[in-house]
Amino acid sequence: MAVSGEAPIIIKKIKKGGHGGHHGGAWKVAYADFVTAMMAFFLLMWLINTTSPEQKRGIADYFAPASVSQTTSGSGGILGGASLSNDGSKSTGSRDVIQQLAPQAPANVTDAGQSPTQASTASAMTPDKAQDAALTSAAASLKQAMQDLPELAELSKQVIVDQTPEGLRIQLVDQEGRSMFDEGSTRPNDRARVLLQAVARVINKLPNRITIAGHTSSSANGARPASDWALSSGRADASRQVLETAGVDPDRIYQVAGKAGSDPLYPDDPMLPGNRRITITVLKEAPVLPPNQGP
Numbered sequence: 001m002a003v004s005g006e007a008p009i010i011i012k013k014i015k016k017g018g019h020g021g022h023h024g025g026a027w028k029v030a031y032a033d034f035v036t037a038m039m040a041f042f043l044l045m046w047l048i049n050t051t052s053p054e055q056k057r058g059i060a061d062y063f064a065p066a067s068v069s070q071t072t073s074g075s076g077g078i079l080g081g082a083s084l085s086n087d088g089s090k091s092t093g094s095r096d097v098i099q100q101l102a103p104q105a106p107a108n109v110t111d112a113g114q115s116p117t118q119a120s121t122a123s124a125m126t127p128d129k130a131q132d133a134a135l136t137s138a139a140a141s142l143k144q145a146m147q148d149l150p151e152l153a154e155l156s157k158q159v160i161v162d163q164t165p166e167g168l169r170i171q172l173v174d175q176e177g178r179s180m181f182d183e184g185s186t187r188p189n190d191r192a193r194v195l196l197q198a199v200a201r202v203i204n205k206l207p208n209r210i211t212i213a214g215h216t217s218s219s220a221n222g223a224r225p226a227s228d229w230a231l232s233s234g235r236a237d238a239s240r241q242v243l244e245t246a247g248v249d250p251d252r253i254y255q256v257a258g259k260a261g262s263d264p265l266y267p268d269d270p271m272l273p274g275n276r277r278i279t280i281t282v283l284k285e286a287p288v289l290p291p292n293q294g295p
Contacts, residue, residue: 054144131284134206135168138282142170142202155195167208168282170199173265174273181276186234192278193242199280200246208282209254212236212243217275218261233258239278254283 051059139161158178160171172195174180180192188196203210214236216228236256244250264270265277 052144054140128284131208132163135163135208135282135284138202138206139163139168141205142199155191158191159195164281165284166211166281167284170280170282171265171277172196172199172280173275173277176273179273179276180278181235184231186231186238188235188238188242192239196239196242196278197246200243200248203243203280203282204247206282207252208285209252210243210248211255211257211279211281211283212240212253213255213257213259213263213279213281214239215259215263215265215275215277215279216261217264217272218270228260229258231258232260235278239280243280 048056142159142161143156158173158175158180160169160173162169172180172192178191180188180195182189214232214234216232233256236258240253240256244253261270261275264272264275266272266274
């Protein structure tokens with residue numbers, strides 16, 4: 001308390017304005033960068049999971065740096081000031097550029113246009129290995145088509161492709177609620193026709209003969225009705241007609257058979273829908289020998 005007769009002492013506290021939090025607003029920028037980086041990371045993980053190996057290689061090749069040698073003529077660029085067509089005013093066209101950049105052929109080239117290394121590699125590829133490579137390529141083409149076409153992507157689980165001693169086996173199997181034939185019918189539905197047409201596009205690239213077999217599943221009591229033989233053979237023959245309509249040469253059809261339930265895909269449970277299927281086998285063919293070259 002102030003002494004009487006003296007002026008009172010007044011203490012005034014001044015509060016300064018805030019600065020937007022403890023660290024200001026910089027943390028918001030850092031957090032936004034972090035969220036953006038995480039979104040890009042998860043997007044990359046999703047793309048890696050959904051792309052096929054062939055697509056990954058294509059993306060890698062796209063971003064790989066090209067090895068191009070510099071030229072010393074003209075403007076010093078890749079084409080040396082030349083035009084890519086005969087209409088250019090600075091050059092006679094792309095032919096001169098190609099002739100300049102094309103490597104010279106080695107002196108030891110065979111008559112067939114192959115170097116000794118290439119010729120030895122070609123001779124090492126026996127007919128059997130070449131045929132196996134062709135069948136493997138056909139299997140990869142079918143799997144790629146299943147991934148590329150939207151109408152086939154949802155049906156890819158109904159296609160089983162593998163190689164057997166007889167050749168490339170393509171099995172079109174039923175799934176629960178997704179059959180390829182109506183019950184008791186030999187007429188393929190739209191789902192089966194789409195799959196058979198996709199198979200036809202692949203096997204048309206090969207000269208090999210094919211076999212077609214129809215399979216049914218066992219009944220609930222494990223019995224195999226006599227009508228299953230006619231049903232399975234009728235479905236196999238209907239599949240043959242779809243393949244021929246899609247361009248398969250009839251002369252390439254080696255065998256059409258109905259096996260009923262005698263060869264189940266799942267022997268432990270012969271009543272599974274997957275036992276109902278159409279099996280198309282691209283047969284391994286013996287190499288054609290030149291005249292007077294027989295065994």
